[in-house]
Amino acid sequence: MRPFLLLVSLLFILTTCSSSDHRDDGRITIEFWTIALGDAFADYINGMIATYEAQHPNVRVRWVDVSGTEVAEKFLASLVGDDPPDVVNAYDLPRFLQYDVLVNMDEAVSPADQAKRLESFWQGMGYYQGSNYALPWYSSVNMMWYNREIFSAAGLDPDQPPQTIDEMLEMGRTIRQQTGKYGISWYLHPSLGTPAWALLRLDGFWPLFDGDHTTINSPKACAILQKWVDAYKDGTLPPEALAAAGRDNVNWFIEGRAAMLPFSGGWITRYFDTSFEAKVTATRHPRGALGKMPASNMVLVVPKKSPNVKEAVAFGLFVTNDVNQLAFCRLVAILPSTKKAAADPYFRRPPETIADVANSISAADIPNSFVQAPPDVRGWSRMEDILYEEFAKAMGGQQSIEKALARVERKWNHLLHYQ
Amino acid sequence: MHSKISPYLFIAPGLLCLATFFAYPLLDTFWLSLHKYNIFDPPEFIGLENFRRALDDELFWRVLANTLLYALIVVPSLVVISFFLALLLNSTLTGIKIFRTLYYIPVVTSIVVAGIVWKWIYNADGLLNALLQGLGISGPSWLADARGVPQALVEFLGFSFSSPWLSEPAIALFSVALVTIWKAAPYYMIIYLAGLQGIPVQLMEAARVDGASWWQGVRNVIIPTIQPYTLVVSIIATIGALRTFGEVYVMTGGGPFHRTNLLSYYIYTLGFKYLEVGYASAVSLILLAIIMVFALLNFRMAGGDNTGSA
Numbered sequence: 001m002r003p004f005l006l007l008v009s010l011l012f013i014l015t016t017c018s019s020s021d022h023r024d025d026g027r028i029t030i031e032f033w034t035i036a037l038g039d040a041f042a043d044y045i046n047g048m049i050a051t052y053e054a055q056h057p058n059v060r061v062r063w064v065d066v067s068g069t070e071v072a073e074k075f076l077a078s079l080v081g082d083d084p085p086d087v088v089n090a091y092d093l094p095r096f097l098q099y100d101v102l103v104n105m106d107e108a109v110s111p112a113d114q115a116k117r118l119e120s121f122w123q124g125m126g127y128y129q130g131s132n133y134a135l136p137w138y139s140s141v142n143m144m145w146y147n148r149e150i151f152s153a154a155g156l157d158p159d160q161p162p163q164t165i166d167e168m169l170e171m172g173r174t175i176r177q178q179t180g181k182y183g184i185s186w187y188l189h190p191s192l193g194t195p196a197w198a199l200l201r202l203d204g205f206w207p208l209f210d211g212d213h214t215t216i217n218s219p220k221a222c223a224i225l226q227k228w229v230d231a232y233k234d235g236t237l238p239p240e241a242l243a244a245a246g247r248d249n250v251n252w253f254i255e256g257r258a259a260m261l262p263f264s265g266g267w268i269t270r271y272f273d274t275s276f277e278a279k280v281t282a283t284r285h286p287r288g289a290l291g292k293m294p295a296s297n298m299v300l301v302v303p304k305k306s307p308n309v310k311e312a313v314a315f316g317l318f319v320t321n322d323v324n325q326l327a328f329c330r331l332v333a334i335l336p337s338t339k340k341a342a343a344d345p346y347f348r349r350p351p352e353t354i355a356d357v358a359n360s361i362s363a364a365d366i367p368n369s370f371v372q373a374p375p376d377v378r379g380w381s382r383m384e385d386i387l388y389e390e391f392a393k394a395m396g397g398q399q400s401i402e403k404a405l406a407r408v409e410r411k412w413n414h415l416l417h418y419q
Numbered sequence: 420m421h422s423k424i425s426p427y428l429f430i431a432p433g434l435l436c437l438a439t440f441f442a443y444p445l446l447d448t449f450w451l452s453l454h455k456y457n458i459f460d461p462p463e464f465i466g467l468e469n470f471r472r473a474l475d476d477e478l479f480w481r482v483l484a485n486t487l488l489y490a491l492i493v494v495p496s497l498v499v500i501s502f503f504l505a506l507l508l509n510s511t512l513t514g515i516k517i518f519r520t521l522y523y524i525p526v527v528t529s530i531v532v533a534g535i536v537w538k539w540i541y542n543a544d545g546l547l548n549a550l551l552q553g554l555g556i557s558g559p560s561w562l563a564d565a566r567g568v569p570q571a572l573v574e575f576l577g578f579s580f581s582s583p584w585l586s587e588p589a590i591a592l593f594s595v596a597l598v599t600i601w602k603a604a605p606y607y608m609i610i611y612l613a614g615l616q617g618i619p620v621q622l623m624e625a626a627r628v629d630g631a632s633w634w635q636g637v638r639n640v641i642i643p644t645i646q647p648y649t650l651v652v653s654i655i656a657t658i659g660a661l662r663t664f665g666e667v668y669v670m671t672g673g674g675p676f677h678r679t680n681l682l683s684y685y686i687y688t689l690g691f692k693y694l695e696v697g698y699a700s701a702v703s704l705i706l707l708a709i710i711m712v713f714a715l716l717n718f719r720m721a722g723g724d725n726t727g728s729a
Contacts (some may be wrong), residue, residue, distance in 0.1 A: 073691060080458050095694065099459035189674075239543050239560040242675060248542070257544065380691045393676055396565055 010257050027059045028308050030315050031085035033075070035068050035298070042049035052318050059311055081163035084303040087319070089137065093299070094380040097128040103302040104129045108313045116322065121337040124371030125299045134299035135316045136337035138328055140264035141295040141362040141369045142285040144168075149279045150259040154178035161260075161283040165202065168260060168286040169227055174238035175259045183236040185249040185258035188228070188391070190384050193241075193249070194262075194294065196391040197384065198372050200224055202288035212416055218388075225391065225401050232395040242392050262286075264296065265362050266355030267333045282358035284365060291319055295369035298336055333359045335366055342366045379415050386411045436452035445707075450652065458694050469701035479702065481677055482685045483709075488588050489681055490660040490713075492596040492602075497656045498649060501604045505611030506637065523609065525602045534669030537598045538562065541670075564590040565675045589678035595666050602666075603659060607652045614648035655719040661710050682706045 020261075037045060049061045064085065066074055070090040083310055096102055104115070105126065110131070114122060117136055118289075126134020136205040148158035154175040162168035172183020187193020199210060200216075203224045208216050231237050238258065240248055253261035254271050262285055285293045300320060302312040318324065325336035326344055333355060336342050347363035349356075374380055388402040452469050454462035473479045508519050525533065540546045541561035548558035559571060566574075567586035588596070618641060626636045642649075664683040667673055673680030673688070686706065690699035 076458070095692070099457065099694075101459055189672075191511070239563055242563060252544075379693070382695075385688075389676055392674070396675065398565070398676070 027058055027060045027357060028311050029062055030087060030308055030312055031062045031064060032315065032319075033064050033066050033071065033085045033088045035066060035089045035091060037065055037073050041328075041331065041389070044328060048319065048327075049325055052315060056311075056314075057333070059315070061315065066116055079303060081303065082305060084305050086302060086306040086308050087316045088301050088303070089298055090301045092136070092381075093125055093134065093301070094374055094376075096202055096301070097126070097133055097376070098378045098380070101304055102126070102133040103304055103306075103309055103313065104131050104133055105135060105313070108302070108309070108348055109135070109317065113317055116338050116340065117320075118337055118339055118342060118366070118373055120295070120369060121297050124295075125297050125373050126301065127373060128376040130207065134301050135313075135320045137298040137300055137320045138325060138334040139295055139297040139337045139366075139371075140335055141293050141365045142264055143293075143358055143361040143365070144285050145253060145261040145263055145268075145280050145284050145358070146283060147253070147259045147279050150179055154259070158281070161281070162286045163284075165225070165286050165288045169231050169236060172260065173234055176235045179259075181256070182238045182252060182258035183260060185252045185261040186237050186241055187224060188232075188241050188247050188388075188395075190388050194372070195384065196228075196387050197374060198294065199228055199288075201370075201372070202294060203288055204289035204291075206290075209377055209416075212413075214409055214412045214416070216412070217405040220320075222401050222405060224396070225271050225405070229401055233397065242395060247283060261359075265333045265335075266353075266358030269353065269355040269358070272354075277354060280354070281360055282354060284361055290370065292368055292370040293365045294372045295366075297371050335359075335363055377416065379418075383412050383415060386415075426686075442604065442658060448700045448703055451697050452704055454697045456697040458506055458696055462697070465697070469698045470705075472698060473701055473705060478677060478680075479685070482680045482682055483705075485592060485680055486663075486677065486682045486709075489592060489596055489599075489663065490657055492588060492593065493599050493660040493663075494653060494656045496596075496600050497604055498608055498653055500600060501607035501652065502611050502649070504604060504608040505615055506641075508608065509612055509615040519612070523605045524606075526606045528602070530602070530665035531669055533598065533602055534666060538670050541594055559590055559596040559708075562591050562671050562679075565678050568593050583595050589602055591671060591675055591679045595670060595679050598666050598670070599660065599663060603656065607656060610652055611645065614645040618644050650717060650720065654714060656712045657717065658710055661706065682709075 032049075034045065045063055052061060053059060068091065070096065071088075071090065074095075075084070075088055075090055076095070079096075090096065121136035121139060122132055124134075124136060126132050144161070146158075148159050151158040151161075151171075154171075155178055156171055156174060162171050167417065169183060175181060175183040187200075188195055194202070200206065200208065200221055205218075205221050205224055208214055228237075232241060238248075238252055243378075249258075249261065250263075250268055250271065252258040254268075254276065256276075256279075266282070272280070277299060287293070300316040302309055302316060306312050320337070320339045322336070322340040325338055326341040326346065328334065329336055331339070335347075336344075347360065349360075351357040351360050374384065377383065387408050390399075391401075391410050393399050394401045394404040422505060451462070453464060453466060455465050455468070456462040484540065503523065508515060510524065512518075538545075542548070543558075543560035543563070545561075547561065551558040556575075559566070564571070566589065568588055568590055570581055570585035571590055573580065573585060622640050622644070623636050626640050662683050663681050664687065667679055667681050667684040668687070671679040673684050682702065683706070686699050686702050689695045
C-alpha cells in the first residue's frame with residue numbers, strides 16, 4: 001500500500017509542477033514579463049490585459065512582474081530551459097541580440113504599425129546589425145537639474161545654465177574651485193550612467209566600428225574623453241563616478257554636494273523638501289557635438305522559442321500602442337515612443353509643479369533625442385568592460401587616454417577576431 | 420540478505436544527492452571546459468584551448484593574484500581575531516550568552532544587506548570618513564581607491580615617493596576583506612569557543628599555581644591544546660576566502676580596475692554576462708584545483724587528523 005501511495009504522491013507532484021499548458025481550454029496563454037511595475041501599476045496593467053482579453057477571446061495573458069536586477073538572468077534561464085515567456089520587458093539586450101534568439105520585428109510588424117513608432121526608438125535599443133528586434137515601449141529623455149544656490153556661490157549666473165557639454169564641464173570646474181562642491185553628479189559606470197562609449201556618441205564620434213575593426217583609437221575620440229578625464233581629476237565629478245553604486249548621484253545632488261544633475265525627468269522631486277525645491281531649477285540637457293539629447297527606452301521583445309509568436313507580437317503591439325502608452329504616461333512621469341502619443345497636448349499642458357516643468361522639458365525634446373544604445377557588435381558586453389577598465393585607469397592617472405585607447409583598440413580587434 | 424542491502428539503502432539518498440548535485444555538475448563542467456559554448460549555439464569541441472586561453476588571459480592572472488592575496492589577508496586575520504573573540508567570550512560573566520548571540524549576528528545577516536550597509540559606511544562621504552574627519556584625517560574612497568594600502572600610508576605620512584612594491588593590496592580589496600572578516604569571524608569564534616570549553620579548567624589553574632601570567636597560560640596551555648581547532652578554522656577559512664563572491668558582487672562589481680575582482684566573481688562574469696560558458700568552466704576547474712591544493716596542504720599540516728580531539 002505504501003509504495004502505491006508514494007507513487008501517487010510523486011505523480012501528483014510531477015503533474016502539478018509541470019509547466020503550464022499554453023493552450024489550456026482552447027485559449028492561448030501568453031506570459032507577459034514586466035520590470036518592477038509591482039503594485040503601483042497593477043491596476044493599469046491588469047486593466048490593459050482585461051481589455052485585450054475581451055477583444056481577443058482566444059487569448060489569456062498571464063502577467064509576471066520581475067525585479068530589474070533579476071530580469072536578464074531569469075530571461076536567460078528561461079531561454080536555456082526552452083520555456084521562455086512570450087512577451088518580455090527585457091534589459092541588457094546586447095546579450096540576447098547577438099545570438100539571434102529574438103523575433104525580428106522588422107519582419108513581424110507591418111510597415112503601417114512600424115510607421116506609428118518614432119524612428120529613433122524603432123532603431124534604438126533593439127537595433128542590431130540592420131534589423132530591429134524590439135517593440136519600443138515607454139521612454140525618458142534626459143534633462144538637467146541644477147542648484148541655483150551653488151551656482152551663485154560659485155559666482156555663476158543662476159539664470160544661465162550650461163547649454164553644451166563643454167560649458168557644463170567648464171561651469172562644473174568653476175563650482176569645484178569656488179565652492180569645493182562637486183560640479184556635476186554624473187555616472188560613468190556602464191551599468192548605471194553614461195559610460196565612455198556614450199560620451200563619444202554624445203559628442204558625435206560614432207560608429208565605433210568599421211567592419212572587422214574598431215575606429216576608436218583616433219585623435220577625436222582622445223580629445224572627447226580627455227575632457228572627462230580632466231573633469232574627474234580636478235574633482236568636477238565625484239570620485240564615485242566610476243563606481244557601481246545606484247542612486248548615489250541623486251543623493252549627492254539632493255544633499256547639496258553637487259551642483260548639476262543630468263537626469264531622466266521630474267520623478268525625483270518626491271525626494272525634494274520645500275527648501276530644496278526653492279533652490280533648484282530644471283533645464284534642458286546640455287548638448288554634445290551630436291546636438292541631441294540622450295534618451296533611454298524600455299522595450300518589449302518576443303523570443304523566437306515562444307510557441308505563440310504571432311499572438312505575442314500582437315499583444316506587444318497592443319501594450320505599446322498610442323492609447324495605452326498615453327494612459328501610462330498619465331500615471332507616471334514617463335514619455336511615449338509613438339508619434340501620435342508624443343504629439344498629444346497632455347505633454348504641452350501648463351506645468352503646475354517643478355516636476356511638471358522637468359517633464360515638459362523632457363517631452364519637448366523627444367523629437368530631438370537619440371536612444372543611448374550601444375554598438376551592435378558580437379561580444380559587446382566584454383568589450384564594454386574593457387573600455388570601462390582602460391578609461392577608468394586613465395581617469396585614475398594610471399595611463400594616458402592615448403594609451404588607453406590604443407589598448408582598447410588592440411583588445412577589441414582581438415575579440416572581434418575571436419568571435 | 421536484508422542485512423547486506425540495508426547499509427546501502429541507508430546511504431543511497433545521500434549518494435544520490437551527491438551524484439546529482441556534485442558529481443554530475445563536476446563532470447558536466449569538465450565536459451563544458453573542453454568546448455566553446457555560449458548557451459544558445461551547439462557546443463564546439465576545442466580540446467584544451469580554454470585552459471590555454473586562461474594562461475594567455477592577462478585578466479585571469481590578475482584575478483588569481485587578487486584571490487590569493489585576499490586569502491592571505493583574510494585567513495590569518497580570521498584565525499587570530501576569532502580566537503581572541505572566543506577567549507573574550509569564554510567567561511562566566513552574567514549575560515555572556517547575550518553577548519555571544521550579539522557577536523553572532525553578522526554571520527546570519529544576508530551578505531546583500533551587510534554589503535549595502537558597508538557600502539554606505541565606506542562611501543567617500545560615508546560614516547567612516549566622517550569619523551576620520553573628526554580626527555582631522557581625510558579618508559579615501561574606500562571601495563573606489565585603487566592605490567595600494569602601503570602607498571596610501573606612505574602618502575599619509577607625508578612622503579611623496581611611490582613604488583610598485585607599495586601597490587598591493589589595493590585599498591578597495593582591503594576594504595572588502597575587512598567585511599569578510601567582520602562577517603565570518605563570529606562563525607569561527609564559535610568553533611574556537613567549543614574548543615576552549617573542552618579544555619579542563621584545572622590545566623589553566625595548574626599553570627596559574629605555577630606562576631604563569633594570563634598571556635603565558637594562553638600561549639603555553641590554550642594555544643597548543645586547541646591546535647586541531649585552529650587547523651579546522653584555517654581549512655574552512657581558506658576554502659571560504661577562495662570562493663568569496665557576495666561581497667564583490669554587492670559592493671564593488673570587481674572594480675576599480677579589477678582590483679577587487681576575485682575568481683568566483685570572474686567565473687560568474689564569464690558565464691552569465693559574457694556567456695563564455697566553456698571558458699568559465701575551465702576557470703572553475705582551475706579554482707577547484709587551487710582549493711584542493713590548499714585543502715590538501717592544510718590536511719597534511721594537520722597530520723591527516725583534524726578531528727578536533729582536544
